[in-house]
Amino acid sequence: MTTPISDYALLADLHTGPLVSRAGSIDWLCLPRFDSDAVFTALLGTPDDGRWLIAPRRGEVVDRWYEEGTFVLRTRWRTPTGEAETVEFMPASDGRADLVREIRCITGEVTVDVDLRFRPAYGAATPWVRKVRAHGQQCLMAIAGPDAYVLRGPHLEPDGARHGGAFALSAGQSLTWVLTWTPSHAEPPAPIDVDAALESTREYWHDWSDRVTTQGPWAEAVHRSLLVLRALTHADTGGIVAAPTTSLPEEAGGERNWDYRFCWLRDSALTLQALLVHGRTRGALHWRNWLLRAVAGDPEDLQIMYGVAGERSLPERTLDHLVGYADSRPVRIGNGAVEQFQADVVGEVMIALAELRDAGIDEDAFSWPLQRNMLTYVTTHADRKDQGLWEMRGDPHHFTHSRVMMWAGLDRGIRAISEHGLAGPLEEWTRMRDELRDEILTRGVNSVTGGFTQTYDNTEADASLLQIPQTGFVAYDDPRMLATVAHIERDLMRDGLLLRYRTTAGTDGVAGDEHPFLACSFWLVEQYAKTGRMDEAVSLMERLVGCASPLGLLAEEYDPVSGQLMGNFPQAFSHLTLVRAADALAAATR
Known part of the structure; x- marks a missing residue:
């Protein structure tokens, strides 16, 4: 069983x-x-x-x-x-x-x-x-x-x-x-002193967790989530894995089974933001140093993910001798998505590094040139279609979320020049940022509903669109966002929780279905809190925190019918968005 x-x-x-x-x-x-x-x-x-x-x-x-x-x-x-x-x-x-x-x-x-x-x-x-x-x-x-x-x-x-x-x-x-x-x-290493090891382990975790600032009704869940994010960070390299497991299925018996034991630039950048807000600047700087080593070199070689020490080759293969969790096959190790172009990644990294800069961490001789290289990558691939935030394995598209993140990356580069005195092609970045904005508002908005669309060539809802106001592209209460939220609530809500997108739309190129994605519902909590829908925000937050295991751990997804967590576990994305949602609720209450 x-x-x-x-x-x-x-x-x-x-x-x-x-x-x-x-x-x-x-x-x-x-x-x-x-x-x-x-x-x-x-x-x-x-x-x-x-x-x-x-x-x-x-x-x-x-x-x-x-x-x-x-x-x-x-x-x-x-x-x-x-x-x-x-x-x-x-x-x-x-x-x-x-x-x-x-x-x-x-x-x-x-x-x-x-x-x-x-x-x-x-x-x-x-x-x-x-x-x-x-x-x-x-x-x-x-x-x-x-x-x-x-x-x-x-x-x-x-x-x-x-x-x-x-x-x-x-x-x-x-x-x-x-x-x-x-x-x-x-030769076998010497034995450890178990009592001393237990005491030093307690001291390590207490020293780390006592420096974390949390408050409010969700403080315990936030505290455990931040501990999970630390636990998923490699002490030596600073790389942050998305989860410590592989192939825990998004649907029991299905094939949506992926290896998450690698360091996605996107997930790591969002983790950095969560740590910064709660006083863990040193850990954020450790990750920046990992990033510099991992992506150093020709900007054309940029990947969406790397190994724990910055390894670039993560070939995907299947382990056919394993029956899989809940008979879910194939069991995969490695991740073929490493070969994908995902246009949003640089934006998330630039946002996180801008927040590190705003927190008083100076750029060094390596970090700002690397960011310029990443924005060169954006400008070089400005018109290229991509696989999107959700790593679709179908045909590439112009995903609206990805285009907004490209805008955000350029925007943070412009701010680095204008607010922090760093050197860069200000006019070029400003022109491209403004052109992207006009393009998104023309091609990424449904002319009938007035809300943002998943891609430029469809009218599907996608929960990734909830990140748009997080970048500053539009306000949370912008009419286009309110229309987007209404569309998402109508098409993606399942038993009170959000799906990422409709798998039946045929965009992702993978058979089967999946369950509500917890990070998306936490984004919705944030959206509700920012637009005055506090009763709904609190109710949804209570529901989501209640989805955690008895030890306070969250997987990637949740099956509201069986009441079971699904997907890789514990999942950094779920925990970092819990922290964001709690912070939004606390800010709205204040």
Whole structure:
């Protein structure tokens, strides 16, 4: 039976993001990076594709929570004979890849079952597993190709291609296992001091989260969302992944299954904006430095996404040996959208960098020339059709949202010159910006309804149009925006939440359907708040926050019929738009 996405918890060390189910099974683990091959892939297959279960026999979860302001996960279990508690975490940003799991008997007696199945290469490889002695301790070591996994803790017995055991605990007794990744050619690293690692991990997260400024009725949801955005940021490179998973489907049994373990310029730029508003300037600067390295060079080589360290080659392929989450195939790794032209991306990046500049972060000798290069890319491709924000795999079009974002990119470049004294072709950018504005208002507005359209050559509604006033192109209460909102509400609302667009319109080139996209509904909250529709804004916000998992995590989409989260999880886009919506509500209330 497929485990609901909302039953998974995220663990985080700022390098990768394993998922542990409510039943105590780590069903997804990529080491040492977000985009490394998974060693536990049961999330997209079966337990035989790799998992690590630690759970009290006949146990029932009675409570599950993160220690406040951290990703230290605690789970309280009740069994017919006693109670137990697990503590699970990854030491944060210590340069290693360790996963710690401890279980303690609180009252009575419990039997703890352990089932460990190493399956590197996304379940396609069976490793060589043997006992070794390292640093004075006996360990279990699994090797497959370049990767090795070292398990320290109570001895597990082999049983075919798995290892396991049953351990009896009485009140006050505990068991601890630590799984460590290492290159297979290297000697096993020294063991960690678990108590010290737990304390330093708490200190790291508290130091980070205590600097975050949140207030108002949505403060708890905003705080957790900002923590998620930090957890999806690679500590060394500054790259921000869209999600730590691949191929969690937008429709159960469908083919809309994509790999999100990469750094989209758009998503990262929007994350930067959310962090800036809440006082995390240093993290925003870290991302800018990643951006400079990733896109350095000829502007014609600009991509919409990169690897965690700025890798350019992200070829898409399918893993046909996996049955997929909820029988949803194909399972994909890599992302073919990396080859797409998406005309909006430079605009989102320029908006974010302008806000960084306005926050008092000076440009350096590298950052402003890079922005000029990106705007050269815009001017060179000014007339080119694109695949749009939603990465349509059908024919390219002139998407109205993309054209507005091109306008916004040029507008921020012009402001950099006029307000900050930076050098650039002011007259050329001004002329092109103004021409784009006239073009959009002529070709991107429906002459009958008066609202913006998805593309210049259709009259479809598209929730991306809700971003138009966020750029300053028109006001939130501009008649064209109000007409657009009415069109979106009429055509894209499903059970009170918004779809991105009508998949039946044939624009995206992919079979099947999808569920409401949470980010779009958060944009609608912002639109409502900015135009005085406060009752509707608050009601929708309450509904959306209620869609989160019990641990406050959001996926990409939500099925209002089944009440289940869908799509990759947790999703940066959903969390950053939650933050924007909460900020808009707070501003409107003030």
